[in-house]
Amino acid sequence: NAGVTQTPKFRILKIGQSMTLQxxxxxxHNYMYWYRQDPGMGLKLIxxxxxxGITDKGEVPNGYNVSRSTTEDFxxxxxxxxxxxxxxxxxxxxxxxxxxxEQYFGPGTRLTVT
Amino acid sequence: xxxxxQMEGPVTLSEEAFLTINCTYTATGYxxxxxxxxxxxxxxxxxxxxxxADDKGSNKGFEATYRKxxxxxxxxxxxxxxxxxxxxxxxLSDYGNEKLTFGTGTRLTIIP
Numbered sequence: 001n002a003g004v005t006q007t008p009k010f011r012i013l014k015i016g017q018s019m020t021l022q023x024x025x026x027x028x029h030n031y032m033y034w035y036r037q038d039p040g041m042g043l044k045l046i047x048x049x050x051x052x053g054i055t056d057k058g059e060v061p062n063g064y065n066v067s068r069s070t071t072e073d074f075x076x077x078x079x080x081x082x083x084x085x086x087x088x089x090x091x092x093x094x095x096x097x098x099x100x101x102e103q104y105f106g107p108g109t110r111l112t113v114t
Numbered sequence: 115x116x117x118x119x120q121m122e123g124p125v126t127l128s129e130e131a132f133l134t135i136n137c138t139y140t141a142t143g144y145x146x147x148x149x150x151x152x153x154x155x156x157x158x159x160x161x162x163x164x165x166x167a168d169d170k171g172s173n174k175g176f177e178a179t180y181r182k183x184x185x186x187x188x189x190x191x192x193x194x195x196x197x198x199x200x201x202x203x204x205x206l207s208d209y210g211n212e213k214l215t216f217g218t219g220t221r222l223t224i225i226p
Contacts, residue, residue, distance in 0.1 A: 004157075031212050033213075041218060041219075042203065042216045042217060042218040042219050043158075043203070043216045045213060048212070048213065050212060058213075090157055090158065092158075094212065096212070098165065100146035100163070100165050100207060101146075101207050101211070101212045101213075101214070102148070102160055102163060103158075103160075103214055104160075105150075105157035105158040105159070106157050107156055107157045108156075108157050
């Protein structure tokens with residue numbers, strides 16, 4: 001099991017460019033999430049999905065879009081990149097254990113927008 | 115809404131010292147509680163969890179007890195090692211809620 005994989009590991013974008021961060025999980029989890037982690041801060045939820053074809057906004061969705069066409073993949077799209085989107089992005093997945101949702105995280109994508 | 119308050123960092127300790135990182139929470143329902151650890155340059159890994167009052171989660175020498183009366187889930191370890199240097203996050207998911215609420219994280223550095 002690879003768990004949750006993310007590509008790329010690092011990326012530098014110019015202001016106004018677009019890109020897609022890839023996330024794949026092989027645990028057959030229904031739930032997937034995208035977070036951003038700013039330096040010295042906790043994690044903020046950008047978007048999440050409870051299953052293929054279903055997505056919903058988290059705390060900080062502005063400037064991002066997602067899609068979920070399969071159980072395995074949950075790409076995050078940045079349109080018109082801005083310096084405020086410089087951050088480390090983590091993808092996670094989960095499946096309920098009883099009434100608890102333990103999340104498994106990918107290694108992250110470090111994005112710099114200049 | 116739900117919230118998690120963690121002890122401010124950074125925390126620096128000598129090897130073999132006793133560690134406590136405080137975590138308190140506010141939740142509308144009956145949450146599950148988690149501690150995640152983030153080693154340098156890596157994603158978050160689940161360290162331990164507890165799903166009901168008085169449960170004790172434990173892993174790699176770390177422990178935390180779910181205290182409903184004080185709404186706390188403090189992380190402890192009796193003798194820390196240099197390899198424990200990392201950022202530790204306390205988190206909760208409310209009953210049946212698929213989303214986690216994280217604390218801001220506590221950076222721990224262990225000096226040989």
